[in-house]
Amino acid sequence: MDFTIPSELKDLVESVRQFREKALMPVEHDFLINGKLDLDVRKSLENKAREQGFWALDVPEEFGGQGLGFLGKCLVTEELYKHPAMFEFGGSPESSMYYTNEEQKQRYFFPIIEGKRKSCYAFTEPDTGSDFARIRTVARRDGDNWVINGRKTFISHVDRADFVILYATTDPEAGSRGVTCFLVDKGTPGFELSRPIPTMGDDWEPYELTFNDCVVPDANRLGELGQGWEIANFQLTRGRAKIAACQLGVAQRCIDLAVEWAKQRVTWGKPIATRQAVQWMLADSEVELEAARMLVYRAAWMADEGLPIRNEAFAAKLYASEMAQRVTDRCLQIFGGLGYSREVPIQSFYRQVRVWRIGHGTSEIHRWMIARNMLGLSSRDA
Template structure:
């Protein structure tokens, strides 16, 4: 597998780096102190990115985008996530929205590309995370409408969303094979954002959602009834590859900072870079980061060609655990300074912790990888 980056993409990534340095870095201290930016700031940065040509990067050219593949998108994510704000360029629909009908595309897909609407997707429930068969939010058909009741939790980006990509059970007896995907406008009666959920991470406040006799027209069913599992599986595979790429940026920035500090900081008359304990931390971090990078790049290229479900599991599993170890070592190299909000390493460390849980826990990933290799059935 050839990981050579085309010169045109290298040049594009230089532009992404310049954008990060010019637009994001001056706001880093404010972000570290407050733990986030307000929505106005994020939207202004998105607009600046659009003006600079960073918009709808992975959208097909025939739909008004730049047609970048997942490998290119992972390189972009790696660069942007060297900043702790988890900032991404706009205009890219969630993968599920590519399944919209022509009529749905007019209301949901194209408005996202045009920057007129934003989405959030809602899988997780109080009793259903990776086990999709345990979804209890129900959708019952009533004529040309579906009546939705239930709760969702840990749902990201609800504060900035105009509509939801919602998964609900339409055939409870069929488990995960009886789930349907719905497009739900945020102002639909019966849908309520119950509360924000405070977390230990920066730039991530998920929400709890409630649906009480929420009526959604049948025309808002995405794909086929009872076929939502395949949509969710594809969405999650895409997300795992992208999450794995995030870890590369966070780990690389942390390691770069730690190396420079080790050269400057002296103890007993010598830079700590001369101490074997520090050298081993740096060496181990470099080796693990390089190994993760190869896994992520392979997963992205495989995704572009054939889906790469197992490769996505492996990349996210290894990259998230790698980044946790690397940021921990780098924080240790800085000592007390690393624990302060003067540096982004502590923010990276806390953010990475959620990525070892979201989109499937590390334990579930190990189970899924082993199950695939052993040829075990889904109920094993």
């Protein structure tokens, strides 16, 4: 395996870096003080990115995208996530949307690529997270429709979305094999955004969703009956690798800031960069970041080669998310009291990375899955 980044991807990342510095950096201070980007500001940035060609990057050319591979996607994500607003380029459907049929592509898939619609997805329930087999949101067949009842919680970006990719059980006795996926438009009677859930993260306020006799046509069923686990597995596996790439950008930015500060900050007549305690914190951070980078790049390369990456995605996200937590903590310590202030992005990164040891599967679940794979045990219903 060759870990050399192709020159065309290096050029793309350089272009993304310039966009980040010219378009995103001017809004960083306001973001740090307010803890969010207003939707109109975010839309303006998306339009600016689109004008510069940063749109539908990873969408296959056959669907009107630019055909960027998964390694390229991870490299772009890494660069963008050096900014605390966690900004992403638009026009890229969620992985599960590639299961849409031809008619659904016209109503949902292509409008996302065109920038006319946005989606979010809903797995988690009050009593169900990674234990997919215990999903309690039920979809009951009624002629050509499905009647959905249940609750979802901690659903991200639903406030910005036009429809939800919903996972519900159509056969409660079948465990994960009875879960089916549906496309549910916001505004559908019986579908409500019950409440936002305040969190410690910036610009992230997930919602609780309620479905009370929500009628969805069978034409909005995504994939086959009972195919929900397969669709979710594809969605989550790609998502975990992408989340791991996000942590690379966060850690790199924090290390860069800490190195610069260590050279400037003087105590007892010398820069703190001369202190062994600071040097070791920086060295440990750099080594861990490089180790995480290799895990992420390898998983992305394998995906581009058409190889399965479920276990590699578990490993990459597990290590990268815990690495980012340690690195942000060390870098904040190097900054001292200033690092705790909202005027420095490290405190925002520190709070935001904490969720990724939970979201898309906890670190503990990842360790369990990795061990089960090592032991040759089935994880189908996990």
